Amino acid sequence: MSRNVRVAGSLHEEGENIGLHRFALFTACSTAFLIFVGGLVTSHQAGLSVPDWPTSYGYNMFTFPYAKWVGGIRYEHGHRLIASFVGLLTVILASWTWISESRRWLRVLSLIALFAVITQGLLGGLTVKYLLPTSISMTHACLAQTFFCMTIALAFFTSPTWKHGLPRVRDSRHGLQTTTLCALTTGTIYLQLLLGAWMRHTESGLAIPDFPLAFGRLLPEFTNYHVAIHFAHRLGAVLVVATVLWTFTRLWSAHRQETLLIRPAVVMLVLVCAQLTFGAFTIWTEKSPLITTFHVATGALILGTSFLLTLRAFSMVARETEWQ
Numbered sequence: 001m002s003r004n005v006r007v008a009g010s011l012h013e014e015g016e017n018i019g020l021h022r023f024a025l026f027t028a029c030s031t032a033f034l035i036f037v038g039g040l041v042t043s044h045q046a047g048l049s050v051p052d053w054p055t056s057y058g059y060n061m062f063t064f065p066y067a068k069w070v071g072g073i074r075y076e077h078g079h080r081l082i083a084s085f086v087g088l089l090t091v092i093l094a095s096w097t098w099i100s101e102s103r104r105w106l107r108v109l110s111l112i113a114l115f116a117v118i119t120q121g122l123l124g125g126l127t128v129k130y131l132l133p134t135s136i137s138m139t140h141a142c143l144a145q146t147f148f149c150m151t152i153a154l155a156f157f158t159s160p161t162w163k164h165g166l167p168r169v170r171d172s173r174h175g176l177q178t179t180t181l182c183a184l185t186t187g188t189i190y191l192q193l194l195l196g197a198w199m200r201h202t203e204s205g206l207a208i209p210d211f212p213l214a215f216g217r218l219l220p221e222f223t224n225y226h227v228a229i230h231f232a233h234r235l236g237a238v239l240v241v242a243t244v245l246w247t248f249t250r251l252w253s254a255h256r257q258e259t260l261l262i263r264p265a266v267v268m269l270v271l272v273c274a275q276l277t278f279g280a281f282t283i284w285t286e287k288s289p290l291i292t293t294f295h296v297a298t299g300a301l302i303l304g305t306s307f308l309l310t311l312r313a314f315s316m317v318a319r320e321t322e323w324q
Contacts, residue, residue, distance in 0.1 A: 017100070017158060017160070017163065018160060020093075020096055020097065020100055020101075020158050021155060021158040021159050021160065023089075023092070023093060023096065024093055024151065024154040024155040024158050025155045026089070027086070027089045027090060027093050027151050027154070027155075028148070028151035028152050028154075028155050028304075030082075030085065030086050030089055031086055031144075031147060031148045031151050032148065032297070032300060032301065032304065033082065034079075034082050034083055034086050034144070035144055035145075035148060035296065035297055035300045036293060036296070036297040037075070037078060037079045037082050038079055038141075038144065038296075039292070039293035039294075039295075039296035039297055040075045040079070040289065040293050041072075041075045041076055041079045042200055042201075042292075042293075042296070043287070043289035043290070043292040043293045043296075044072055044075050044289050045072070046071075046072030046073070046074075046075040046076045047076065047127060047128070047132050047137075048076075048128065048131065048132060049071065049072030049073045049075065049076040049077075050073055050076045050077055050080070050128070051128065052128070053124075053125040053128040053129060054125060056077055056080070061077075061080055061081070061084070062081070062084075064077060080124075083120075083121060083124065084121075086117065087117050087118070087121060090113055090114050090117045090151075091114060093110060093113070093114075093151075093154065094110040094111055094113065094114040097110035097154070097158075098110060098111070101158075103157075106154070106157055106158070109150065109153060109154060109157075110154060112150065113147065113150040113151065113154060116143060116146065116147045116150060117147055119143065120140065120143050120144060120147060123136060123139055123140040123143060124140055127140055132201075134198075134201045134202055137197075137201040138194075138197045138198055138201050141193075141197035141200075141201070142193070142194055142197055144300075145190065145193050145300060145303055148300055148303070148304055149303065149304065149307045152304050152307055152308055152311075153307075153311065156308060156311050156312075161260070162315070166260065166312065166315045166316045167258070167260075167316060168316060168317075168318050169255055169258055169261075169316055169317055169318070170317075170318065171254070171317045171318060172254060177317075178250060178251070178254065178255070178313055178317045179310070179313045179314050179317055181243075181246065181247050181250055182247060182306070182309050182310040182313040182314075183310050183314075184243060185240075185243040185244060185246070185247045185306050185309075185310075186303065186306040186307050186309075186310045188236075188239050188240055188243045189240055189243075189244075189299075189302055189303045189306050190303060191236065192233070192236040192237065192239070192240050192299070193299050193300070193303060195229070195232055195233045195236045196233055196236075196296070196299060198229055198233075199229050199230055199233045200296075202225075202226065202229055203226070204225075204226040204227075204229040204230045205230070205282065205287050205292070206283070206286060206287060207224070207226035207227045207229070207230040208220055208227060208230045208231060208234075208283075209283065209286075210283065211279075211280050211283040211284065212280070214231060214234075237275075237276070237279065240272065240302075241272060241276070244268055244269060244272050244302075244306075245269070247265060247268075247306075247309075248265045248266070248268070248269050251265045252265070255317070258316065260312050260316065261309065261312055261313065261316065261317075264305050264306075264308055264309040264312070265309060267305050268302060268305045268306055268309065271298055271301055271302045271305060272302060274298055275295065275298045275299060275302060278291055278292075278294050278295035278298055279295055282295050
């Protein structure tokens with residue numbers, strides 16, 4: 001009898017954990033969509049289409065008439081509603097994690113994510129209140145990427161794969177550790193997204209109007225800071241490509257049989273190719289809103305994929321010396 005009770009309790013707990021994982025995964029996907037919609041707001045220069053906050057033209061945000069969703073209001077107000085939805089998801093996720101998880105560090109992470117999404121909402125309001133200042137707009141954009149990584153971490157650490165234990169694989173004793181390389185790649189991508197946010201919010205996206213050259217040359221004349229910011233973003237793209245290729249080559253040569261490592265590496269490589277294409281067409285189309293938005297969203301997906309790969313690498317890869 002007691003054994004049956006224990007088995008039933010174990011099955012109930014496992015089912016609850018799977019539910020938590022799926023909810024965390026849904027929150028991460030919703031956050032990725034929110035970043036896409038936020039990109040639409042920036043690309044259409046609709047950040048001040050609704051000039052008040054937290055109200056929308058004096059209405060409660062959730063009762064604002066749909067008939068008034070015209071022009072840039074459609075993007076800005078839609079962004080507010082989706083952001084509120086993601087905030088609600090995060091409240092539920094943090095509460096669920098706190099109630100059902102015994103791992104204290106994971107409960108703390110869920111609370112940090114909740115604090116981050118609340119802060120993100122306040123920063124969004126401040127960007128409107130202070131008429132889109134560069135410093136607050138950049139912080140808003142960068143915190144969005146950080147929060148996205150937090151949701152990915154919560155989805156990863158609540159997954160059955162993590163619960164049941166990931167396989168351990170040997171890493172070479174020579175050269176840079178795979179874990180270090182993955183972390184370096186993720187850090188490089190994050191810094192590149194910071195440069196991208198700086199470029200967008202200083203309106204430097206077309207400071208160099210041609211591609212792949214810069215004013216018809218390899219190196220432009222740095223006549224103003226807009227050109228410097230834009231060119232720094234291009235150099236950052238070169239570094240991202242180099243580190244992604246390095247990571248992919250390392251994993252393909254050493255761990256190609258480990259699908260948990262090689263799949264995100266392949267996805268990351270494909271996304272980087274797409275990102276380069278979107279970046280080029282952003283210039284060639286003079287910042288077409290849809291293409292620019294896809295460029296922003298793809299950057300977030302590259303970061304998320306690299307971050308997931310880094311989490312898996314730290315969980316799976318061990319130096320040869322650790323096996324002795």
